[in-house]
Amino acid sequence: VDLLTTSVATAESDSEPYTLVVLDGEADVTNCNALRGVLEAEVAKQPRTLIIDLSGLRFMDSSALHVILRVNRTMDRQGGVLALASPRDAVAKMLRLTAADQLLPVYPSVDEATAG
Amino acid sequence: MTRRVGPGVAEVWRGLLAGGSRDVPCPYDIAELDPAVIADARRTHPLLLSSGHRLMSPEHTVPSDLLPSRSVPLPAPYGDAMIHTYRTDLSQVRALVLQHAREAGLTESRANDLVLAVSEVAANTLRHTQSSGTLNLWNDQDEVVCEIHDEGTITDPLAGRHRPPPDASGGHGLWLVHQVCDLVELNSDASGTTIRMHMTIHPPQMNG
Numbered sequence: 154v155d156l157l158t159t160s161v162a163t164a165e166s167d168s169e170p171y172t173l174v175v176l177d178g179e180a181d182v183t184n185c186n187a188l189r190g191v192l193e194a195e196v197a198k199q200p201r202t203l204i205i206d207l208s209g210l211r212f213m214d215s216s217a218l219h220v221i222l223r224v225n226r227t228m229d230r231q232g233g234v235l236a237l238a239s240p241r242d243a244v245a246k247m248l249r250l251t252a253a254d255q256l257l258p259v260y261p262s263v264d265e266a267t268a269g
Numbered sequence: 270m271t272r273r274v275g276p277g278v279a280e281v282w283r284g285l286l287a288g289g290s291r292d293v294p295c296p297y298d299i300a301e302l303d304p305a306v307i308a309d310a311r312r313t314h315p316l317l318l319s320s321g322h323r324l325m326s327p328e329h330t331v332p333s334d335l336l337p338s339r340s341v342p343l344p345a346p347y348g349d350a351m352i353h354t355y356r357t358d359l360s361q362v363r364a365l366v367l368q369h370a371r372e373a374g375l376t377e378s379r380a381n382d383l384v385l386a387v388s389e390v391a392a393n394t395l396r397h398t399q400s401s402g403t404l405n406l407w408n409d410q411d412e413v414v415c416e417i418h419d420e421g422t423i424t425d426p427l428a429g430r431h432r433p434p435p436d437a438s439g440g441h442g443l444w445l446v447h448q449v450c451d452l453v454e455l456n457s458d459a460s461g462t463t464i465r466m467h468m469t470i471h472p473p474q475m476n477g
Contacts, residue, residue: 243381
């Protein structure tokens with residue numbers, strides 16, 4: 154069983170398209186390169202909005218955070234927006250302690266993320 | 270009771286107090302503590318208070334000039350420590366820590382804090398060494414302690430004590446360890462690094 158699984162979908166909210174990446178499992182130093190690959194492949198398609206659904210993520214370490222922050226910088230440069238949605242308590246706390254939640258928006262749900 | 274603190278603490282206090290500078294005394298029991306600990310204290314504090322007299326510490330050195338933390342061995346674990354060797358399976362390391370922390374009576378939130386801290390330190394074993402690391406886990410009724418030992422070397426005695434910029438591409442790991450744990454002890458020399466993370470089981474009520 155993979156420690157981390159990812160799935161990607163594109164959808165629309167109020168006729169605005171967005172890309173949704175759903176993470177399930179545990180994201181750490183042992184799989185952050187795979188995570189980077191998945192996210193960078195989506196970023197390369199230059200979406201206006203990329204949402205990462207964290208609801209299934211039981212654990213995230215600073216290596217995975219750095220992947221997300223790097224993707225955030227690329228999205229910024231491309232004029233797009235990266236948002237995180239529904240982190241569990243432990244992940245939300247880690248985003249707060251590193252002040253990552255001040256660099257990119259974190260929403261309680263995917264619906265709220267699509268509403269911006 | 271005496272607690273070992275690293276040389277970074279004085280600088281952390283200085284940072285905290287930078288706004289409205291007030292001196293905070295750090296008590297040291299000269300009769301009981303190892304002379305090496307007292308020598309460290311004299312190097313890391315600018316002002317000494319002894320028997321009511323104040324004097325400037327002639328040995329005081331600004332922290333950035335301090336030599337890398339000398340290798341003062343940590344006191345031996347108490348009780349029956351559980352020992353686990355890992356290389357790449359950090360998920361198993363986290364599961365062991367979570368189970369032990371819950372059984373010892375940490376709240377779910379603080380158990381998760383400890384899991385994060387241990388995982389960050391164990392991740393450094395993968396990043397910076399070619400060999401396996403060892404997790405030691407033990408507790409008494411007051412605290413849970415997790416210790417990671419590996420062959421890496423940390424030369425910066427203040428590693429993890431400075432807040433990295435949010436968009437830094439590294440340095441958040443040890444910062445998080447220091448944020449979530451009640452006490453972090455570090456011992457590092459050419460033969461390896463030991464990081465001991467303490468979590469109090471019934472801490473005084475705090476926000477967050």
